[in-house]
Amino acid sequence: MKAAPFRYHRPATQREALELLSQCENAKILAGGQSLVPMMNMRYVMADDVIDINRIGALTGIAIEDDHLLVGAMTRQSDLLNHQELKHRAPIFADALSYVGHMQTRNRGTIGGSLAHMDPASELIGLASMLDATITVESIQRGRRECAISTFAKYYFTPDIAPDELLTEVRFALPSGHHRHGFAEFSQRHGDFAIVGAAAIFETDIDKSISKARIVLIGVDAGPVRLSAAENILTGQKPTPDALRAAAETTQTLEYKGDGLVSADYRKRLARIMTARALEQAAGQPQRGT
């Protein structure tokens, strides 16, 4: 099982990469390669030109600016997972990233690569949705363009990136200092693709009522699904067991699809259970089984 032959390019600057992208007909950007290379090995993907952006130093970096987190596209998942300041400021990143593949794949896998690959089960895309991320793409022809995560998913595995565009940076809106989060995921083996995952962040007032709730589901549609009905139920409320249950119940009005692993009904049931677990963690309550 070997990749089909291709021409290999290793640009040293972003400009060079963009020029190559605009010239090559059937090119692929090689970031961490943890999704692209398996697809090339299996020949689902055959590219004439492979543009390796691993040596473009300017595409790597993590910065926390006031209430935003800026991450360069080539930042490795491991580096974001182990970032000390981020662990303190928004521990949901470390929690969610620990579900992304395994140590060896996180050592290569990148943040930009995950977003550009747009796997429906991607934990990072779930976080991007929950934290209203803005994604920067650039091209020679049209320069810089910013995409909101809410319109970034065009279809399964199809982000809003044109063939001559390169994803360069992601900006996440960080929750306020006082918040709690929950993250729950069901997969066949830890680190495998999520069958269903749910994440929640509650910002709370002094009286312990929820001032802002963000809740997202992954693995259930082409892109992440923000549960705004559940967010509305909880906003301004105290996170009582009844309120949490009502919020988790809103998942049951969505449509679910079956696949080779699980039926639509099972996925629907998992959506309620994972959401309930994420909400209970975010509320600081002990987890229930179902």
Place this chain on the structure above:
Amino acid sequence: MDQTIITLTVNGTEVTQPVEPRICLADFLRGQLNLTGTHLGCEHGVCGACTVLVDGRAVRGCLMFAVQAHGLKVETVEGLAPDPQQLNPLQRAFMKHHGLQCGFCTPGILMTMTEFLRNNPAPGERDIREVLSGNICRCTGYEGIVAAVIEAAAEMRGEQTESSLLTETNPT
């Protein structure tokens, strides 16, 4: 197909070789450098048998093209033992605890744990199991592997263990 010349450091030795861009790092190590300790199980990133260290980090050798390692430092299982007569503490502990049966998965697991123990000298069992989830072993049931890593960590911290005593009295 066109070849590219690459220069990289493998287990401390610099090598320069022509390579076809589509050849993955694990195939390059095995086929061109004759370092057949690195194995390939699935060739699509699932089993971990191909794990090697690149610039000190454990990566899947089947998911990186050899050309990408140009200018970088690669470590393989062949570089672990201090000399041909001796094993390193991690290898010794694997032997003692039956951390291997057929041995197919072992080089990948040793390399994974090499990075892990460098960063976590005193790991808990849970953390070991979580890291181990990136490697598949079809023989051992993992218990022996976990026990070996716990003991190797203790030995590397300088604590006396049975397998360190074993080597003191019996150097082979």
